[in-house]
Amino acid sequence: MFAELRQAAFEWLCECDPARKTAGVSQLAEDWFAGKLPIDNARELTHIPGRPKKPELVSPRNLEHRSVHTFKGRATLIHALAHIEFNAINLALDAICRFPGMPQDYYVDWLQVAAEEALHFTLLATHLGSLGYAYGDFPAHNGLWEMAERTGDDLLARIALIPRTMEARGLDVTPGLRARLAQAGDIDAAAILDIILRDEIGHVQAGNRWYHWLCALRGLEPEATYSMLAELYRSPNMRGPFNLEARRAAGFSEAELAALGQKTYPQQESSGPLPG
Numbered sequence: 001m002f003a004e005l006r007q008a009a010f011e012w013l014c015e016c017d018p019a020r021k022t023a024g025v026s027q028l029a030e031d032w033f034a035g036k037l038p039i040d041n042a043r044e045l046t047h048i049p050g051r052p053k054k055p056e057l058v059s060p061r062n063l064e065h066r067s068v069h070t071f072k073g074r075a076t077l078i079h080a081l082a083h084i085e086f087n088a089i090n091l092a093l094d095a096i097c098r099f100p101g102m103p104q105d106y107y108v109d110w111l112q113v114a115a116e117e118a119l120h121f122t123l124l125a126t127h128l129g130s131l132g133y134a135y136g137d138f139p140a141h142n143g144l145w146e147m148a149e150r151t152g153d154d155l156l157a158r159i160a161l162i163p164r165t166m167e168a169r170g171l172d173v174t175p176g177l178r179a180r181l182a183q184a185g186d187i188d189a190a191a192i193l194d195i196i197l198r199d200e201i202g203h204v205q206a207g208n209r210w211y212h213w214l215c216a217l218r219g220l221e222p223e224a225t226y227s228m229l230a231e232l233y234r235s236p237n238m239r240g241p242f243n244l245e246a247r248r249a250a251g252f253s254e255a256e257l258a259a260l261g262q263k264t265y266p267q268q269e270s271s272g273p274l275p276g
Contacts, residue, residue: 004037005107009096009114016050018086018125018135022118025089029115032108049090049145054136055083063139068184075131076138077177078189082124083140084170085196088117091148091162099155102210109206116199123192130188150233156214160229163207169238170200171246201250208251223255 008028015021031037063080066073092114096107125135144166151158174197182190215222229235242260 005032005111006097006100008037009093009111012050012114013090013093013097014048014050016052018052018121021050021086021089022122025093025114025118029111032111049087049094051086051090052136055079055138055140057142058139060141060143063141068180068186071131074181074184074186074189075128075133077181078124078128078131079133079135079138080140081177081193081196082121082128082135084144085117085121085124086135087142087144088167089114089121091144092117094148094152095155095158098152099158102155106210109210113203113206116203120192120196120199123195127188127192147233156211156218156220156225157229157233159207159211159214160226161233161235163204164211164226165230165235165238167200167207168204168247168250168252169236171197171204171243171250172238172241174200175243197246201246204247204250223253223259226256 012021012024012028015024028037064076066076068074068077092110095110096114121135128135144162147161147166148158151161174193178190178193178197181193211226212222214220215225238260240260242257244257247257
């Protein structure tokens with residue numbers, strides 16, 4: 001059964017069309033939780049991850065930063081958030097199909113995450129359309145997937161550096177983004193970010209749960225192991241302010257919260273706002 005789920009996740013990971021990917025992931029989750037899992041093996045699987053020809057992927061330093069108080073500036077920010085959510089769908093699918101031999105709850109957790117990321121992308125893409133733009137109209141960066149590629153050979157590193165680091169960063173930055181959009185009068189966008197923050201707590205919580213499970217399985221001390229992995233894989237340095245309430249709800253310990261921002265590592269390029 002889980003071999004079938006992992007195959008289905010792989011097929012949707014390879015899907016390039018955003019509308020087909022989001023609809024397919026949502027249907028996959030619905031079918032799984034209903035106890036059925038039809039699989040379409042007819043598609044040619046050539047792209048990992050599957051994504052459309054646009055947006056153009058550029059270095060984060062080449063992305064324009066626009067004020068949310070301008071119409072285009074707001075659209076640019078919504079587009080950036082939609083791109084992060086699109087990447088997050090692929091990350092969750094990759095977590096299912098790349099790593100075999102995990103307990104049932106692991107695959108169920110990341111299937112639920114993938115379905116919620118698909119909802120987030122759809123909400124943001126629809127709102128972007130109401131502003132007169134579409135996903136792909138602005139350049140974007142590839143930071144999240146680049147970290148996924150670096151951690152593709154070790155599930156512990158993947159869990160440590162994606163949900164527990166880069167996606168957890170969304171817990172910190174989303175309230176500020178929401179406030180800026182609400183202040184600019186974009187109440188619909190602010191409401192979408194409320195949904196994203198609510199769900200993202202659960203996504204990071206899943207990351208924490210499986211990180212500690214893997215550390216226990218391998219006989220590793222979690223905090224020291226995280227520091228080692230963050231340095232080895234060049235984790236982005238984190239600066240405050242931190243959303244301690246959301247991080248607590250997502251399962252970070254008080255010792256981990258106290259250590260936030262105290263260590264620096266050889267740094268990769270900043271990848272911008274990271275709700276997921």
